[in-house]
Amino acid sequence: SQTIHQWPATLVQPVGSPLSLECTVEGTSNPNLYWYRQAAGRGLQLLFYSVGIGQISSEVPQNLSASRPQDRQFILSSKKLLLSDSGFYLCAWSPQGARDEQYFGPGTRLTVT
Amino acid sequence: DAKTTQPNSMESNEEEPVHLPCNHSTISGTDYIHWYRQLPSQGPEYVIHGLTSNVNNRMASLAIAEDRKSSTLILHRATLRDAAVYYCILRDVRTSGTYKYIFGTGTRLKVLA
Numbered sequence: 664s665q666t667i668h669q670w671p672a673t674l675v676q677p678v679g680s681p682l683s684l685e686c687t688v689e690g691t692s693n694p695n696l697y698w699y700r701q702a703a704g705r706g707l708q709l710l711f712y713s714v715g716i717g718q719i720s721s722e723v724p725q726n727l728s729a730s731r732p733q734d735r736q737f738i739l740s741s742k743k744l745l746l747s748d749s750g751f752y753l754c755a756w757s758p759q760g761a762r763d764e765q766y767f768g769p770g771t772r773l774t775v776t
Numbered sequence: 777d778a779k780t781t782q783p784n785s786m787e788s789n790e791e792e793p794v795h796l797p798c799n800h801s802t803i804s805g806t807d808y809i810h811w812y813r814q815l816p817s818q819g820p821e822y823v824i825h826g827l828t829s830n831v832n833n834r835m836a837s838l839a840i841a842e843d844r845k846s847s848t849l850i851l852h853r854a855t856l857r858d859a860a861v862y863y864c865i866l867r868d869v870r871t872s873g874t875y876k877y878i879f880g881t882g883t884r885l886k887v888l889a
Contacts, residue, residue, distance in 0.1 A: 699879075706863065707820070707879035753819045764810070765877065767819030 665690035669754050669768040676775055682727075682741040684771050686754030689735065694756040696737040697765065698729055701751040713737060714759070749775045780864045785884040788854045796849040796883055798864030803844050808867040810877065811838065811849045813860040820863065823849065859887045 666689045676682060688694050698710040709722045711729035719729050726745050730738045737754055754768040781799040788794040800809065808827050812820040824831055824838045826847070831838040837850040851858055861882040 706881040707877075709877065709879075751817075755819070764812075764822035764825070767821065770817070770819050772817075 665756075665766065667754060667756055667766055667768040669752075669771050671771060672769065673772045674774070676744050676773065678746055678775055679743050682739070682744050682748070682773070684739040684752055684754075684773075686737040686739075686768055687735055688737075688756045691735070691756070691758065693734060693759050695759060696731060697755040697757075698737065698739050699753040699755065699767075701753065703750070707753065711739070744775045746775050749773055779878065780866060780880045782862075782864055782880060782883045784881070785886065787886045787888060788851075789888050790856060791853050794851040794854045794858070794885065794887075796851075796862050796864075796885065797846065798848070799846045800864070800866055801845045803866060809838070809840060809844075809847050810865045810867055811836070812863045812865060813858075814863065814882070815860045823862070825867075854885075854887045856887050856889060859885055861885070 668687050696713045699707045701707050713719050713731045727741050752771045755765040757765045808825050810825040811823040813823050814820040824836050826838045839848045861884050863879050863882040865877045
């Protein structure tokens with residue numbers, strides 16, 4: 664069966680520090696991968712999606728970047744965090760060409776102080 | 777991009793049916809209607825999806841209006857574990873074959889014992 668992992672589960676970082684969040688998927692190959700952010704009390708905002716290694720599409724201009732160095736690994740990064748980067752970050756995957764659901768990871772709660 | 781409109785919150789008594797409405801008046805002919813729910817501090821989980829016909833699964837039923845401009849998620853017997861934020865989402869089909877979800881703010885369902 665397929666599983667999706669995210670780490671760390673929680674993170675507290677000072678403003679201006681770098682960020683690296685990792686997501687890995689097991690039990691499938693060539694998945695579509697997604698990064699979402701959820702600010703407190705808000706809905707989910709799609710940040711990035713990827714259809715293959717090295718292929719990243721950005722949905723909104725921001726202080727963040729994403730990379731996909733391996734088929735089932737998706738990394739969210741920042742060189743310098745802002746207070747507004749605080750939120751709940753969720754990684755998700757879907758099978759290539761899927762016409763139904765996305766599967767979400769457990770999320771990383773990031774607090775920028 | 778087509779958007780959805782949902783009530784911010786609803787309440788239901790335990791063991792009673794719940795009808796969660798969603799308006800999507802600008803839906804396109806190829807947009808699928810998806811429902812996800814999110815428990816506190818967790819990632820969203822898939823509930824159900826449909827295109828034109830009503831759909832049933834073990835979790836819920838989805839009733840889609842004939843003009844597809846609205847839909848209703850039906851929980852047949854609400855339990856305390858159904859308390860969550862429910863998202864109605866239109867799946868945006870991209871020419872690349874990637875499917876992007878546009879999340880709104882959802883409906884927070886409170887189930888009363």
